[in-house]
Amino acid sequence: MARISGHFPAFSATTFLFLLLVVTHLRQCSGGGHDYHDALRKSILFFEGQRSGKLPPDQRVRWRRDSALHDGATAGVDLRGGYYDAGDNVKFGFPMAFTITMLSWSIIDFGRNMGGELGNAIKAVKWGTNYLLKATAKDGLVYVQVGDPLSDHNCWERPEDMDTSRMAYKIDANHPGSDVAGETAAALAAASIVFRSRDPAYSRLLLNRAVKVFEFADRHRGAYSSSLHYAVCPFYCDVNGYQDELLWGAAWLHKASRRREYREYIVKNEVVLRAGDTINEFGWDNKHAGINVLLSKEVLMGKADDLESFRINADGFICSVLPGFSHSQVQYSPGGLIFKAGGSNMQHVTSLSFLLLAYSNYLSHANHAVPCGDTAASPALLKRLARRQVDYILGDNPLRMSYMVGYGSHYPQRIHHRGSSLPSVASHPAHISCKEGSRYYLSPNPNPNILVGAVVGGPNSSDSFPDSRPFFQESEPTTYINAPLVGLLAYFSAHP
């Protein structure tokens, strides 16, 4: 110390310039060149563009207008509100609930990193939970979808113009759906944690409802794809079974309520409900990796020895995701992006990266690393991998393009999204009917309305991206791509 202070050099302009260059270079090499906070703000703003129902006065996405104001009327109930899942105008309850669960988890773990965006993130959750409360208002049934997907997908219409069937689909004791009901219970329970200190009355309402919906899901077991096959398949068909959502719902209720019955349920049903299955997946259909990571937090904190097997599963999941390990089961594109076949790849990228980051934080606090074969994966390694995925999304990729609309200078222009690709109501007030929309769908022109913050399905397995509406697997955004990304961006904006 003394030597340095004794010989501190004169701070010349040249030295300063040199230091500036070194610092800038390091920032770029470490991926710190991204404006994560700007991306965070946009990733949350996206949810406003997906809103259904009557828009509030503080709506910032101004090219959108009120839509679907009679949802639920055919069933004599109020089902206005909620979110369109993607580039169409159906309200699919299963992915919507998963979206709310993940937005809530983003806030629970990373809300303190959101700065001024926290309020907007909470509003995004509440727009979803207000709808889920309507969908679960009657005991013993849950409305799980509004809109006939076949007629909706057959049209290219703005949500504001939509004139296809708004049939409301429900599950009940005779037509069970433990998958969608389990996920809905998870969403309500997770959101109750978000509101616990901010709005205790609302939080209690959410938690009490979660308890009831979970009870219904567990008592009347079955897959909603069997009960409502024609309406939900192949769109959000539960391929993976409903067992994982029962454990997932119980895990969130355990976290939110701290009642012993949920912990006992988890321990008792762990084997029956196959907690360890297909552990390297996490998405609206498959919750296994999420259950294991979520429950591991307490194990790592030394508070739940009876849940130790979940930590072992979570470790196994981590090893299966890390590239270059013998256990690795997840593929990467040549440019370094996690890649899973089957369309809308970015949902896997953001949800798996979220789990890497969340788990790395739990490990850090416990001073642990993950043993993978004869190496150990440190929390820092998991963070680097998660950051690498986020940076790829934001532009560090072979095409040098951002896959988030409105972020950076080069981003998707022709996303598969009805509202974004058709002229707005402000610029074209006249109705545009089902088939009149086709010419906008087929047009080579960029979309007129920029759906800021939308992250699309992304490049194919060789890092190519067509930027074309008909390539929906690549060019369609979804709410469940963004929900985990909100947490990732929050963390990296606070730890650039």
Ligand SMILES: *[C@@H]1O[C@H](CO)[C@@H](O)[C@H](O)[C@H]1NC(C)=O
């Ligand atoms: C990815 O897209 C590019 C360009 O459209 C195409 O040439 C390539 O074959 C595609 N790769 C795969 C694996 O589909």
